[in-house]
Amino acid sequence: MKQGLAKNIISLVKLAGIVGIPLLLLVCIGFFKIPDTLDYIKEVLGFGFFTVFFFCMVVLFTKTKHKQISAFTSVILLSVLVFIKLSFYHNYQVKLSASALFVIFETDTTESADFLSNYFDGFVITSAFLFIIIVPVVAFYLLKKVDVPGHFKWFKGIAILSIITSLFIIHKRFEPENIILTSVKSYSDYSRLIKDLKTDLAKTLSNYVTVEKKDDTPETHVVIIGESTSNWHMQLYGYNRPTNPRLSEIKDELMIFDSVIAPHVHTIVSLDKILTFSDINSPNKKNNTSIVQLANAAGFDTYWISNQRPVGMHERISSIIANAATEKHFVSTDNSDDIIYDEALLPVLDTVLKKPTKKKMIFLHLIGTHGRFANRFPEQFNYFKDHKVDAKFKHDKAFTLINDYDNAIRYNDSIIREVIERIRHEQTNSFVVYFSDHGDELFDTLDMVGHNEYWATRPMYEVPFIAWFSEDYKAKNNTVLFENYTSRAYILEDFIYSFSDLANIRFKQMDSTKSIFSSQFIRKPRLIKNREDYDKR
Structure with missing residues (x-):
């Protein structure tokens, strides 16, 4: 019984280590790329809670295969987010903001690529290779090697509580560091702006000025x-x-x-x-x-x-x-x-x-x-x-x-x-x-x-x-x-x-x-x- 519990805990730790690879890289590379100490701490803590959320979601799956697939998907998503964060800090020394996203929403795909092409250098290209290719390959290999049991019934309650707690803390304390939320809110604001402009400005005459x-x-x-x-x-x-x-x-x-x-x-x-x-x-x-x-x-x-x-x-x-x-x-x-x-x-x-x-x-x-x-x-x-x-x-x-x-x-x-x-x-x-x-x-x-x-x-x-x-x-x-x-x-x-x-x-x-x-x-x-x-x- 104790051996089985110990084995499960070891498996959880290994699984957490795999899902946490992007966070580890953010900690290490971000130390050199995020210029402000407070911003660095916020990014690491905010992304840490984000990683906890994804890890707990993985654990909630009951089948081993589903756990492996969701863990691999989580690593890819988290890796892409870290790449975006670090690339932005590398080029601008600040976090990704709504105004930058507005530029992308306003342009077509080739114009966005044109805009971004000015900022691709050795660091960005190397980081893209690391986060988009190497990290997923390593995660795939490790997930194949790790024995991930299908059931962690005793951990399920803790996982659900951790998910709720992580989301609450992210929303209250680390919302600006949440790229996904920033993107969704920015897109919503942009769409509302376009709608308002069409309502008022596309008409031949204004209703508000004589x-x-x-x-x-x-x-x-x-x-x-x-x-x-x-x-x-x-x-x-x-x-x-x-x-x-x-x-x-x-x-x-x-x-x-x-x-x-x-x-x-x-x-x-x-x-x-x-x-x-x-x-x-x-x-x-x-x-x-x-x-x-x-x-x-x-x-x-x-x-x-x-x-x-x-x-x-x-x-x-x-x-x-x-x-x-x-x-x-x-x-x-x-x-x-x-x-x-x-x-x-x-x-x-x-x-x-x-x-x-x-x-x-x-x-x-x-x-x-x-x-x-x-x-x-x-x-x-x-x-x-x-x-x-x-x-x-x-x-x-x-x-x-x-x-x-x-x-x-x-x-x-x-x-x-x-x-x-x-x-x-x-x-x-x-x-x-x-x-x-x-x-x-x-x-x-x-x-x-x-x-x-x-x-x-x-x-x-x-x-x-x-x-x-x-x-x-x-x-x-x-x-x-x-x-x-x-x-x-x-x-x-x-x-x-x-x-x-x-x-x-x-x-x-x-x-x-x-x-x-x-x-x-x-x-x-x-x-x-x-x-x-x-x-x-």
């Missing part, structure tokens, strides 16, 4: 929404390479605002604030309104011309906002890792400009300098090829990616200039305003490429904000004053007010203190992330 109608004087305005373009790599902003040759030719005609930042460094959350009334105090705002709806209400015919694929796992936020436009043109249906050039938008723009409507508000959504930079410019724009790059981090990968990025910006420069020249040719009351949803880090301050809010470097936030005005617009508006405003510290979550000022759209909720073009402008703290003041970093 706009004063304008006269029928001919007007043609263009808002160019860039993608992933940092002003750190723009000649117009003092960059030491000629990345803006064509805009530099008309520099005297441009208002170049030099202290503008994006509200976020990821498209989904950034555009939600830039294009609507949402801000850091009211993220994912209820009863919302977009700049497209404002233009519709003011009597403009609105046109959304996009070079970004309209759908990912869900309909994109930008495409939901675009749905309110009089006409929608999604030029590209390719994945973001394909070769996509923004010149494809120009023929559509030409067609729209020929329409007989007097009042046009045109939104151009560029692919810009997104993702795989080498796929964002044609060969004739392959201008930067050498390693004469004044980069903080000097190695072949940096030189190659910086050259590609700078070539993409040089091409982007030509697209914006082409748009301006087309609007100039209209000879109407017109403006063109250009900004980017966020920037990118290109080895400027850190030895990395891309954008994430965990590093939150200045090149990720500091974006171009440029305006051009026709002679007719200048005659009707005192644009000379704008020259005094170009150094205003501004965050693009308030763009809807600046847009309304430029377009002379008047409505009750208008707040001129938030318009960069207004004499009533009041500088406010530019809050990012967890209400961190950008100007005090």
